[in-house]
Amino acid sequence: MSSPTGSDGRSAAERSRDQIDWYVQNRRRKQLQELTAESPIAVPKLDPWIVTTILAEREERKLATWTGASLPAEEPVHEVLINLVSGQAAARGTAVPRSGRARAIEARQAEAEVFLRGIRADLERRGIDVQKEFWLTHSVLAKLTSSEVLAVAARDDVSSVTSNKLRDVEALDFSRSHIKADLLPGGITGANISVAVVDTGVDAAHPALAGVVGPQQDMTGTAVKRDDRGHGTHCAGVIASRDATFRGIAPGANIVDIRIMNGEGRAKPEWAVEGLIAVATSGAEVASNSWGYRLHDGAWVCPAGTCVVCTGADGLVSLGVVVVASAGNQGPEFWWGSPYSRICCPGNAHKVITVGATANNDLVAGFSSHGQTPDGRPKPDVAAPGVEIASAQAAGTGKPADVVAPGFINKSGTSMAAPHVAGLAALILDKNDTLTPGEVRKLIVTTTPGLIGPFWYGRINALAAVNATPPP
Numbered sequence: 001m002s003s004p005t006g007s008d009g010r011s012a013a014e015r016s017r018d019q020i021d022w023y024v025q026n027r028r029r030k031q032l033q034e035l036t037a038e039s040p041i042a043v044p045k046l047d048p049w050i051v052t053t054i055l056a057e058r059e060e061r062k063l064a065t066w067t068g069a070s071l072p073a074e075e076p077v078h079e080v081l082i083n084l085v086s087g088q089a090a091a092r093g094t095a096v097p098r099s100g101r102a103r104a105i106e107a108r109q110a111e112a113e114v115f116l117r118g119i120r121a122d123l124e125r126r127g128i129d130v131q132k133e134f135w136l137t138h139s140v141l142a143k144l145t146s147s148e149v150l151a152v153a154a155r156d157d158v159s160s161v162t163s164n165k166l167r168d169v170e171a172l173d174f175s176r177s178h179i180k181a182d183l184l185p186g187g188i189t190g191a192n193i194s195v196a197v198v199d200t201g202v203d204a205a206h207p208a209l210a211g212v213v214g215p216q217q218d219m220t221g222t223a224v225k226r227d228d229r230g231h232g233t234h235c236a237g238v239i240a241s242r243d244a245t246f247r248g249i250a251p252g253a254n255i256v257d258i259r260i261m262n263g264e265g266r267a268k269p270e271w272a273v274e275g276l277i278a279v280a281t282s283g284a285e286v287a288s289n290s291w292g293y294r295l296h297d298g299a300w301v302c303p304a305g306t307c308v309v310c311t312g313a314d315g316l317v318s319l320g321v322v323v324v325a326s327a328g329n330q331g332p333e334f335w336w337g338s339p340y341s342r343i344c345c346p347g348n349a350h351k352v353i354t355v356g357a358t359a360n361n362d363l364v365a366g367f368s369s370h371g372q373t374p375d376g377r378p379k380p381d382v383a384a385p386g387v388e389i390a391s392a393q394a395a396g397t398g399k400p401a402d403v404v405a406p407g408f409i410n411k412s413g414t415s416m417a418a419p420h421v422a423g424l425a426a427l428i429l430d431k432n433d434t435l436t437p438g439e440v441r442k443l444i445v446t447t448t449p450g451l452i453g454p455f456w457y458g459r460i461n462a463l464a465a466v467n468a469t470p471p472p
Contacts, residue, residue, distance in 0.1 A: 031055045042153035048301060049163040050078055054146045075145040081162040081269055082152060083308045086115040087138030088159060091314035092350075095436045098285065101320050105280060108319070109135045116140060118157060126151075132270065136277045136315045137308050141270055162308050166266050167300075169291045178358075178385050179420060180463035181249050181427070188466055190250025190426035193433070195239050196284035196321075197419070198275045199232030199291060201225065201259040203394035207407060208243035209236060209255065216257040217278045219271040228263035230397030234411050235290045237392030238419035239426070246390055246408045249423025249462065252430065256284045261291065269293075269308055276312040280319050285429050287316060288422035289325040289352075290415035292344025295374070304375040305348040313346035322429070322437045323352040324422040326414035327370065327380040343371050343379045353425075353441050354379045357386025357417040358459045381441070382448045383459050386417035424462050431469045443468055 035055065036043045043051065057076055090111060096104040112135035120130055123142055132141040141164060144152060153161045176182045203226065204213035213236065216225040227233045236255045241248035260275035261267045272291075279287045293300035293309065302310055313323050328344035347354040356370060371379035393409035402410045425440050435443075447464035 028055070031058065039150045039154065042150045045153045045158060045160045046149065047080070047161060047163040049165050050080065050146075050149060050161060053078065054149075057146060075147060077143050077145055078149055079141070079143050079164040080149065081134075081139045081141055081164055081273070081308055082119060082158060083160045083162060083311065084115055084119065084138040084157050085159040086157065087112075087136075087308075087311050087315070088306050090138065091311045091318055093318040095318050095438060096320045097436070098320050098433060101280075101283070104319055108315075112136075112138050115157070119152075119155070122152065122155070134273050134277060134312075136280060137273055137311045139273065139308055160307065162269050164268050164270050166262075166268050167293060169261060169265065169267050169293060176247060176249065179249070179424070179460050181424070183463045184427065184466055188427050188430055189252025190240070190423065190430050191252035192254075193250065193252075193286065193426040193429045194254045194256050194282070194284040195250070195286040195288055195422050195426050196256040196258050196279040196282055197232055197236045197239070198258045198260055198279065198287060198289050199227075199235055200229040200261045200265065201227035201232045202236045202255060202257040203227045203230075203233040203392070204257065206233060206237070206392045206394065208241040208246065208248075208392050209233075210242070212236075212240050212242065212253075213255045213257050216259055217275075217282070218259045219274040219278070220259060220262045220267070222259070222262065225259070227259075227394040227397070229261065229265050230394040230409070231261075231265065231290065231411075231415065232257070232259070233394035233397075234389075234391045234409065235288060235415060235419040237408075238389060238416060239288060239423040241392055243392075243408070246392070246405070248391075249420055250426035250430070253423070253426040256282045258282070267291070272309050273312050276309070276316055279316055279321060284321065285433070286322045286422050286425045287313075287324065288419045289313070289323065289346060290418045292326060292328050292347055294328065294344050295342070295348075300345060302345045302348050302374070305345075305350050305373060305377070307345050307348070309346045310349035313349040314351045317351035317437045320437060322422075322425045322440045323349070324418050324425065325349070325352045325354050326418040327354050327356045328414060343373055347379065348373050350377070351437065351441075353421055353444060354381050355414060355418045355421045356380035356383040357412075357414045358383045359387040380414075381445055382421060384417040384420035385459070386414055387412045389416040391416070421460060424460055424465055427462060427466050428469050431466055432472045434472045435469070 130140045240253045242251045258275045258278050260271045325347040388410045390404045398409045448458045
């Protein structure tokens with residue numbers, strides 16, 4: 001009887017699976033090449049979800065033809081964000097002073113209206129209704145068939161077409177001393193500075209956040225305004241908790257509660273963009289984003305920090321908002337894909353402060369994403385404590401084993417690191433609220449001691465950053 005294994009030590013079943021995998025991958029590559037040859041301008045602009053659906057539809061039609069089965073009656077319909085090139089140009093503009101934001105928003109809205117006329121008219125000619133428009137990113141939301149998607153994406157003024165599919169997102173006692181926030185003068189607390197927490201919502205009834213959190217602005221359409229996940233409440237506590245023990249980095253700051261994730265921790269790109277627009281109109285000086293769309297599994301593509309959420313984040317900076325974003329949790333402990341595709345979006349954006357996580361031993365946390373970005377920029381910009389951070393626990397959330405005191409819970413991730421930096425930005429603006437986002441970013445980065453590793457900056461130093469902040 002012959003041996004069940006070959007010379008390479010693999011069984012016949014294993015070799016068969018490899019052959020099937022090779023066939024499937026080779027066929028998918030060939031299908032993509034054929035589609036790209038047919039629509040060379042459009043296909044590179046399409047979200048991977050859209051491309052996958054189009055290829056699956058074509059395969060279904062081929063199989064139906066071969067087998068004599070009935071052909072699908074209609075093309076699949078895609079709910080998409082159509083994003084214009086002009087939105088990226090607007091996002092790259094120079095940041096306006098705090099006092100000029102209202103006028104800048106009006107000007108940006110008028111500018112977007114001019115650029116959106118063309119795509120709106122094209123869709124109307126095709127009998128397609130525009131469901132929503134987004135002035136911050138120069139985008140429209142609409143439902144298109146596969147052939148319509150390819151036609152619209154081929155327009156010169158379209159930069160990308162993003163599926164509006166619901167997606168997963170990457171969703172304090174010791175950490176204050178680690179970044180030397182406990183050594184600051186008592187008068188520097190982030191007072192009169194508003195920090196928008198763009199997240200799962202915030203439990204405004206938490207005692208540590210009493211009087212700190214404004215009304216929730218919900219982008220998800222959830223009837224009950226709360227934090228079902230506990231993620232946003234924890235982040236808000238890191239920033240502005242007024243508890244005597246588990247004190248936030250900027251306990252004098254106010255929190256603007258902007259919910260973009262549902263109870264499962266998932267978000268449509270539409271909700272993310274609307275959340276960023278809500279930051280702009282809220283008057284917040286700082287935006288903390290402990291969420292991100294992941295590049296590692298091909299579910300999100302952003303080769304140059306120009307996807308719709310990165311464009312929105314950079315657009316906020318140009319409107320005078322200091323934007324902080326978590327790097328993501330795809331570090332060496334979770335080796336998925338290329339090391340150059342681990343930073344989540346909007347962390348890939350050009351003007352935001354992208355934050356990695358350090359552990360209790362002050363080394364980089366193994367889960368913390370690092371760059372470079374796909375287009376070669378070093379990221380993250382800085383790091384902050386992100387392992388076993390004790391902060392506010394939303395009612396009805398969390399595991400008992402993680403509770404460190406009544407109403408407070410440990411969480412880990414770059415999600416916990418980002419609000420440390422958002423809190424520091426509030427402290428800097430408390431000392432001098434005339435600074436631009438670029439100046440705040442420079443103060444935080446240049447006072448951060450030492451590189452920790454490749455493409456990494458060190459852990460932030462709140463005392464050094466505030467001391468280096470010039471008076472108004």
